Amino acid sequence: MAMSNIIPLFVAISLLGAFIISIIGKRLKWLPDLIGSLTTLILLVLSLITVRIVATQGILVYNVGSWKLPIGIVLVLDGLTVFMLVTVNLIAFFVSIYSINYMERFTSKWKFYTLFLLMMAGMNGVVVTGDMFNLFVFLEIASVASYALVAFGTERHELEAAFKYTVMSTVGTLFILLGIVFLYSYTSTLNMADMANVLAQKGMSNIVVMVSILFIVGFGLKAALVPFHAWLPDAHPSAPAPISAMLSGVLIKSLGIYTLCRVFYNVIGINSSLSLVLMVLGTLSMVIGVFLAIGQWDFKRLLAYHSISQIGYVILGIGLGTPLGIIGGLFHLFNHSVFKALLFLNSGAVEYATGTRDLQKMGGLMTKMPITGTTTLIASMSIAGIPPFNGFWSKLIIIIAAVQANRLGYAFWAVLASILTLASFMKVMKYAFFGELRNKWSEVMEVPFFMKIAMVILALICVVGGVLFISNINEIFLKPASDVLLEGTKYADIVFKGIQ
Amino acid sequence: MSKEHDKGMTLIVKVITRLTVGLILLYGIYIVLHGHISHGGGFAGGVIIALSFVNLMLAYGRDVALKKLPKSAMSFFVSAGALIFLGIALLGFSGGYFFLNFISKGEPFRLFSAGIIPLCNIAISLKVGAGLFAIFVVLVLLKFEWEKKE
Amino acid sequence: MIIYLLCLMLFCCGLYCILRKRNIIKIILGIIIAEYAVNLFFILVAYRMEGRSPILSSEVEIVNMVDPLPQALVLTSIVIGLATTALLVALAMRIYEKYGTFDITKIKELKG
Numbered sequence: 086m087a088m089s090n091i092i093p094l095f096v097a098i099s100l101l102g103a104f105i106i107s108i109i110g111k112r113l114k115w116l117p118d119l120i121g122s123l124t125t126l127i128l129l130v131l132s133l134i135t136v137r138i139v140a141t142q143g144i145l146v147y148n149v150g151s152w153k154l155p156i157g158i159v160l161v162l163d164g165l166t167v168f169m170l171v172t173v174n175l176i177a178f179f180v181s182i183y184s185i186n187y188m189e190r191f192t193s194k195w196k197f198y199t200l201f202l203l204m205m206a207g208m209n210g211v212v213v214t215g216d217m218f219n220l221f222v223f224l225e226i227a228s229v230a231s232y233a234l235v236a237f238g239t240e241r242h243e244l245e246a247a248f249k250y251t252v253m254s255t256v257g258t259l260f261i262l263l264g265i266v267f268l269y270s271y272t273s274t275l276n277m278a279d280m281a282n283v284l285a286q287k288g289m290s291n292i293v294v295m296v297s298i299l300f301i302v303g304f305g306l307k308a309a310l311v312p313f314h315a316w317l318p319d320a321h322p323s324a325p326a327p328i329s330a331m332l333s334g335v336l337i338k339s340l341g342i343y344t345l346c347r348v349f350y351n352v353i354g355i356n357s358s359l360s361l362v363l364m365v366l367g368t369l370s371m372v373i374g375v376f377l378a379i380g381q382w383d384f385k386r387l388l389a390y391h392s393i394s395q396i397g398y399v400i401l402g403i404g405l406g407t408p409l410g411i412i413g414g415l416f417h418l419f420n421h422s423v424f425k426a427l428l429f430l431n432s433g434a435v436e437y438a439t440g441t442r443d444l445q446k447m448g449g450l451m452t453k454m455p456i457t458g459t460t461t462l463i464a465s466m467s468i469a470g471i472p473p474f475n476g477f478w479s480k481l482i483i484i485i486a487a488v489q490a491n492r493l494g495y496a497f498w499a500v501l502a503s504i505l506t507l508a509s510f511m512k513v514m515k516y517a518f519f520g521e522l523r524n525k526w527s528e529v530m531e532v533p534f535f536m537k538i539a540m541v542i543l544a545l546i547c548v549v550g551g552v553l554f555i556s557n558i559n560e561i562f563l564k565p566a567s568d569v570l571l572e573g574t575k576y577a578d579i580v581f582k583g584i585q
Numbered sequence: 586m587s588k589e590h591d592k593g594m595t596l597i598v599k600v601i602t603r604l605t606v607g608l609i610l611l612y613g614i615y616i617v618l619h620g621h622i623s624h625g626g627g628f629a630g631g632v633i634i635a636l637s638f639v640n641l642m643l644a645y646g647r648d649v650a651l652k653k654l655p656k657s658a659m660s661f662f663v664s665a666g667a668l669i670f671l672g673i674a675l676l677g678f679s680g681g682y683f684f685l686n687f688i689s690k691g692e693p694f695r696l697f698s699a700g701i702i703p704l705c706n707i708a709i710s711l712k713v714g715a716g717l718f719a720i721f722v723v724l725v726l727l728k729f730e731w732e733k734k735e
Numbered sequence: 736m737i738i739y740l741l742c743l744m745l746f747c748c749g750l751y752c753i754l755r756k757r758n759i760i761k762i763i764l765g766i767i768i769a770e771y772a773v774n775l776f777f778i779l780v781a782y783r784m785e786g787r788s789p790i791l792s793s794e795v796e797i798v799n800m801v802d803p804l805p806q807a808l809v810l811t812s813i814v815i816g817l818a819t820t821a822l823l824v825a826l827a828m829r830i831y832e833k834y835g836t837f838d839i840t841k842i843k844e845l846k847g
Contacts, residue, residue, distance in 0.1 A: 093683035100671055108664035150677065150684035218808050225815045232822055241833045245842050248759070248826050255766050255819055256753060262773050262812060263746070269805070270780040319845045624790065628810060694793045713814075720821045727828055 088138055089145040091131060092160040095170065095209040098127055103202035110195030118185045121198040125178040132170040139167050140561040146580055154581060155279045161215035161580055164565025169212040169343050172419050176334045176426045177205055183430050183539035184327040187437060191325065197237065204230035208339045215580060217265050217275045224340055228254055231336055235324045246323035253316040257306030264299035267292055278580035281352045285574055297359060300348055308341020310400065311370040314393050321392065322385035326433020329385060333392040334426035338418055342399055351576035355406060363404030368498050371397030375505040384432045384442045387509065391468065394502055395421045401499065402483040407490050411567040413482030420475040420550055424467040427543040431461040434532045434540065435517065444513060449522030453529040456537050458518040460544040465514055467547045469507035475550025592646030602644035609637040620706040621699040627709025634710060635717035647725065659719045666712030673701050673708065738779060745772035759827045759837045763820065770816045774809045781805035
């Protein structure tokens with residue numbers, strides 16, 4: 086067996102877990118928890134193995150059904166793919182551990198795990214595929230599963246948010262499909278590497294410009310960049326807390342940002358006007374997201390607006406196009422996954438213990454819930470960019486990159502958004518965890534074991550996350566990912582030459 | 586008249602349905618099995634199979650149709666179809682590749698040819714047929730529950 | 736050429752329906768129209784002059800086939816559309832159950 090046989094397993098194992106749960110999980114109550122955690126654990130281990138494989142062997146290309154490269158579907162494992170796989174599966178594992186206890190409140194846990202694993206299959210598929218239409222199919226698997234998961238509680242607000250999310254996201258999907266149709270009619274191929282070759286030969290034309298606009302609208306809707314962000318503050322808070330963590334932590338990144346990077350850097354090829362569009366969209370998201378977040382009193386809604394703002398940092402870093410900027414953007418992507426997932430899990434823990442999400446009704450919970458309080462403090466300091474934590478390093482790199490690229494205006498807005506983030510999280514800590522304990526909450530208990538352990542480990546990753554930038558780890562984890570983006574449309578040659 | 590004839594549409598519709606529903610089902614199965622040599626395939630055939638059950642339900646009411654294909658059987662078929670499809674894909678690893686067409690492909694234009702494609706068609710038709718009927722049943726039953734409340 | 740433009744016009748009709756209509760069911764119809772416009776466009780892109788259906792047969796030699804790939808892809812995209820539409824209809828029914836209306840201007844509890 087060749088090493089590259091590991092690639093289709095990322096999709097196959099998650100689908101297998103999902104369907105096994107759906108076929109027998111209804112009768113055996115303990116089974117969904119076990120299979121859910123086990124599947125995500127296997128996926129996490131596999132994704133860590135791929136880090137090593139890519140570091141030693143270089144890029145792997147897999148031909149599904151042994152159809153050779155331009156004809157069949159190919160799966161590609163390169164630095165960026167590995168980076169996204171580790172991010173997705175790391176968060177998914179802790180979220181599935183957390184939901185063992187959290188999802189007790191809902192009936193029919195097996196439906197939750199089936200949809201959850203289908204969403205995993207979609208996200209892993211989007212990341213590993215090297216075929217344009219295949220990317221669209223996996224994108225839709227993940228999206229449809231997430232629509233159903235947002236509506237999981239089937240209460241008034243969940244349904245309303247899910248409807249809004251579904252309509253807007255479907256419109257995004259249609260734009261993406263239309264873009265793919267135009268690209269196919271222009272290049273007569275669906276393979277991304279082949280497409281990049283043909284596009285490089287034919288050069289720029291009006292069709293490519295139109296496709297770029299369609300893709301920016303489509304993937305922008307999936308990533309919730311600012312003019313297209315209206316669904317996110319409704320959809321993310323309405324889902325159950327583990328799903329909010331997945332949606333904010335990894336779904337918008339793998340469906341939105343990863344696909345934007347892949348298509349614009351590796352297939353169409355980045356140019357100065359595209360990079361300007363990305364930077365402007367990123368800065369707009371960063372600033373508008375944080376301004377909208379400051380006034381919120383609903384804990385999860387506040388976090389959702391901060392997601393928009395932090396996504397702006399990632400897009401700004403990647404849009405800068407300099408090596409340092411891309412590394413900073415990707416590093417921030419990883420860090421944001423960790424601390425935003427942690428914050429949503431914390432908000433879920435607070436809701437689990439007290440039953441409310443309104444910050445004004447909380448107060449002094451630190452004494453009653455020390456672990457939740459401490460982990461929230463760590464995550465808040467991470468997202469606000471306080472020095473020893475991981476968020477500080479990635480924001481610092483993005484700002485330095487902006488200054489180096491002589492984009493002082495963007496750097497200024499990045500600093501301003503960071504300060505406003507700090508202010509808004511000081512509000513969260515002050516109202517929710519510090520201050521007087523209200524009599525109402527004197528009976529509050531700390532959350533159960535599995536929820537605590539997921540939060541504590543994620544908090545540890547927040548503390549030591551800065552280590553990733555130390556040269557050794559950087560060499561095998563972040564550097565290959567940013568190299569994939571930097572080499573641009575040479576991606577095609579690399580894939581054609583890759584180990585078959 | 587037996588009890589099962591109380592619900593549903595008029596006698597004419599019922600008689601015509603009784604005569605045609607089997608043919609529709611057979612036609613669906615034909616489309617599935619000949620998917621690899623002519624028009625059609627798993628999805629088209631599965632939709633026709635589902636439509637035969639939908640027809641039964643429209644004419645005779647939900648009890649008769651659900652007796653023929655209960656809800657538990659539906660959810661079993663949906664998951665089983667997906668698992669069979671995934672299993673076929675995973676068996677390709679025996680030849681070294683995911684989704685490899687590992688059975689001999691035979692002569693073209695014969696019923697038993699094309700390796701795994703007919704098997705995939707059958708799996709897809711199970712999934713689509715049961716899934717589409719399940720969607721229909723779920724939407725209809727949801728409406729019934731809520732009328733009961735009012 | 737005109738037929739492609741008509742297709743895009745149909746797509747724009749769907750988008751208009753999604754953006755302007757207040758009734759949930761009409762929004763769903765708009766999504767379906769837009770989706771089918773894209774699918775139709777995809778099929779038309781594959782058409783070759785005087786093309787035949789791309790199925791081999793033992794009796795006649797077919798020389799002028801239309802592009803078969805988009806037909807397979809459109810089938811996939813129709814299935815995805817089916818899943819989305821079914822989910823949207825189920826959501827709409829649940830929303831009607833909870834809110835008692837299909838008017839989106841009255842279903843506005845989330846804001847801020």
